[in-house]
Amino acid sequence: MTRKPKSPSPTRLTIAIEGEGLAPKDIRVRDLIELLEATASTFDALAAEKQLDKPSLSLAKITNGSARLELVSEDRAAPRLVDAFWSVVKSRGKGATPRTRRALGRLHRAAARTGGAALRIDPVNDKRGAKPLYLTAPVEEEQAKIEEATLVFARVVGVNIDVQEQGSITLRYDDGGSGEFGADLEILMRAAALIGHPVEANVTFAKGEEVRHPLNIEGIKKRKPQSSLVAAFEEARREMTAKGIVYDSTALIAADQEDEEGGVVETDRG
């Protein structure tokens, strides 16, 4: 697994649950966890929207005033994502993808559950003169969006499941591009078993005038290979498996390599 590139100095973001006489000890642990999870999910959604790596966020400290949570990230993409977070809170999610808007709504609900009067977002990296923002519910999109249901041919390239069994599936479309969709647990588990395989998926998109945003996967199944050669190999594998034959390419390639060690050139197989 590759390490994410780190920025020279950590990016800081402070959010605060405001309320008269409210202190960190007044926040229930479960509500705090949901608030942090909802914050992280919003960043994940923004990262997907901006096509950046998901940031690794840490809780640096919790202080009084009313209950201030200081989050830090050392990822190189973090400053861009914190700016995007600031913008999306300021615009109340207007123009953001459905996923980001859902995440923002969840954050708003999580903040309300803590019992505070409002969730305050302090100016990024303590910019002088900037005023804090207060999180409000995402605005209803004025522009009517049509939900489009369609069938896509793709490969599953990512499955994410969080602690609340909320998840997403990333599909790479056969005709180019990719999309991250929401899905229920059953679909997520099915997709996890299909990683790397060609699939056909019943999906929905929110369709704007010019763009369409992935919404959900309603159904997914393995697709018959489009290539006759892939189909021929699949048939051969099925036949061998049915006969109890194990064809272990790693062992065979290693043996080929050993046989040729006494030969001419070293290899980098495997």
Add this chain to the structure above:
Amino acid sequence: MAKASAVLDTDVIRIALDNTDTDPSVALRRSYVELTFERLEKLGVIWVVPSPVVAELGSGGPADALDAIAKVLGGIRVQSLDEEAARAAGQITAATLKNRVRREGERDGVKFDALVFATAHQMGARWLLTGNRRDYEPYVKAISSRVEVVIATNPPPGQQAISVIMQSKP
């Protein structure tokens, strides 16, 4: 216009036949091989297996698998090693031996890979699909070949890598 040919080497066939389904990295390599097959098939390629690959496939692995392999090969053109290709293989071997310090006890000899590459070169193949880049690179130079070596076990150019398998956030 004649269709372009794509030659399969032994590693690629072995990976495509792998039915162990236990090692995710093997499944990933197989997935990339399949992607490469799909992409090239869309270009209308003719699949070719050089006869030395048939020999290498038969030299190892479960004997019972040979039937299944024969069925796959039945639908693919098998290209014989002719005299010209054999000469090219000799030329490749001579060039690579010249640039190499041999270890004690190491044998000289023409590798299967040299025979495979020479066959691909001689028949004018456009691509050679392999999982083994380092062996073939010197061969391309040795005989100034126009065959393009494609690492089929890597993501095809322009495709994003399959990097996220499953995440469970703490």
